[in-house]
Amino acid sequence: MSDPSTHGRSAAQPQVGRSSSGDGDLVRRAAEGEVGAYEMLYRQHVGRVHALCLRMARDRSEAEELTQETFVRVWERLGSFRGESAFSTWLHRVTVNVVIAELRRRGRWRERFTAHEGEEVGVAEPAFSAGGDLDLERAIAALSPQARLVFVLHDVEGYQHNEIAELTGLAVGTSKAHLHRARLLLREELSR
Amino acid sequence: MKNILRWRRAKPPSVEERAAVDALVARARALAREAEPARDLWAGIRNRIELERVEAPRARAWRARVQVPVWGAAAAAALLLATSIGTGLWFSRPPSLDDPVAVRALADSLRDRDGMGQMRQDLLALLDERRAQLPPEVVAAIEKNLGEIDRAIAQIHLAFREHPDNAALRFLLAEAYRREADMLEQLEWWTSAREPEAHS
Numbered sequence: 318m319s320d321p322s323t324h325g326r327s328a329a330q331p332q333v334g335r336s337s338s339g340d341g342d343l344v345r346r347a348a349e350g351e352v353g354a355y356e357m358l359y360r361q362h363v364g365r366v367h368a369l370c371l372r373m374a375r376d377r378s379e380a381e382e383l384t385q386e387t388f389v390r391v392w393e394r395l396g397s398f399r400g401e402s403a404f405s406t407w408l409h410r411v412t413v414n415v416v417i418a419e420l421r422r423r424g425r426w427r428e429r430f431t432a433h434e435g436e437e438v439g440v441a442e443p444a445f446s447a448g449g450d451l452d453l454e455r456a457i458a459a460l461s462p463q464a465r466l467v468f469v470l471h472d473v474e475g476y477q478h479n480e481i482a483e484l485t486g487l488a489v490g491t492s493k494a495h496l497h498r499a500r501l502l503l504r505e506e507l508s509r
Numbered sequence: 510m511k512n513i514l515r516w517r518r519a520k521p522p523s524v525e526e527r528a529a530v531d532a533l534v535a536r537a538r539a540l541a542r543e544a545e546p547a548r549d550l551w552a553g554i555r556n557r558i559e560l561e562r563v564e565a566p567r568a569r570a571w572r573a574r575v576q577v578p579v580w581g582a583a584a585a586a587a588l589l590l591a592t593s594i595g596t597g598l599w600f601s602r603p604p605s606l607d608d609p610v611a612v613r614a615l616a617d618s619l620r621d622r623d624g625m626g627q628m629r630q631d632l633l634a635l636l637d638e639r640r641a642q643l644p645p646e647v648v649a650a651i652e653k654n655l656g657e658i659d660r661a662i663a664q665i666h667l668a669f670r671e672h673p674d675n676a677a678l679r680f681l682l683a684e685a686y687r688r689e690a691d692m693l694e695q696l697e698w699w700t701s702a703r704e705p706e707a708h709s
Contacts, residue, residue: 364543472537
C-alpha cells in the first residue's frame, strides 16, 4: 500500500503555526516557577494542543478538559524538559501521552457507566467543527477510538508508525492495520 | 481462504487505489492543525497549578512524616481533593450549557444510574476491605470527601424534583458522580500492589 506520509513531514519536527523562537527563555522562566511566563507559553501553543484534543475527544467539553489537563501536566514536567528538541515538539508529545492516558482512564469509567451492549463508543458529530473540511472531520469522528487515534497521529499530525507504536504501546503492525482500516472506512464514507 | 487472503495482501494496490489514498492523505494534511478553545482555559489551569504549588510541599512533608511511601500519593491526592472541594474548585468550571453536544454527552452519562450505583457499592466495599492497609488520616480524608460528594448529590436530586429538565442540574449531577467514581477508582488503583507510575 502506498504510504505518502513517508515522504511527507515528520512529527519529529512539527510545524507550529506561531513563532516559538522565544520559547527557550519562557520555558526556563516557567521551569523556575514563573507562572506569567507559563501563561505566555500557554497562549502561544494552546491552539495546537486544543486541535489535537478536539480530534481525539468525544465532544468539545472533553476536549477542553484534556487541554487543561495537558497544560497542568506540562507544568509539572517542565523540569524534565532538557531542550534537546523544540519545546513545541516536546509539548506535542506530552499532549499525545496525556490524551491517550486520559482517554483510557475515562474509557474504563465510560464503559462501566454509559456504554450499552453492542454500542460503538465513538462520536456521532465532530467536536472539531470550526470551518474546514467538515465531511472529513465528521468521518474521522465516526471512526473507532483506536482507528481515529492512529489516523489522526499518522495522516493528520505526520507521525511515523514506529513513533505511534512508541507513544501508544501498539505494535507497529497493529498501527498499520488500524491505519489501513481507517483509510478504507474514510474513503467509503466520503464517497457516499 | 488463507491463500486468497495471502494473495490479496500480496496484490499491489491499483493505480486508482493509490490515487484515492493519496487524495485522502492530502485532505487530512490540509486539515487545520490549530484551534483556539471557545473559552479561555487559562484560569482553570492557573488554579490547578497554584493548588499544586501549595499542596505538593505539604504532601511531601506528610509523606516523610508517616514514612509509608506507597500511601504518600494517596494522602497527597486526598489532601488535594479535600482542598479542591473545600475551595469550591471542583465546581469551578462553568457548565457549557450553550453547547448542545456537551449537554447531550452529559445527559448520556446519566443513562445508567443502576450501573453507577453498583460501581459505587463495589468500591465502597473495597474501601472497607482495605481500610486496615490505609493510614487513618487517608481513610478519614476519603470518607470526608465521599460525604461531601454524597451530600452534593442528595441536594442535586432534591433540586431535580422541582426542576426535572434543568440542564445545569444534570451537569452538576454527572460531575458529582464522575468525581466520586474517579476518587473511588483511584482508591482501587492505590490499593493495588504496585507503586504509582511517575507519569500520567
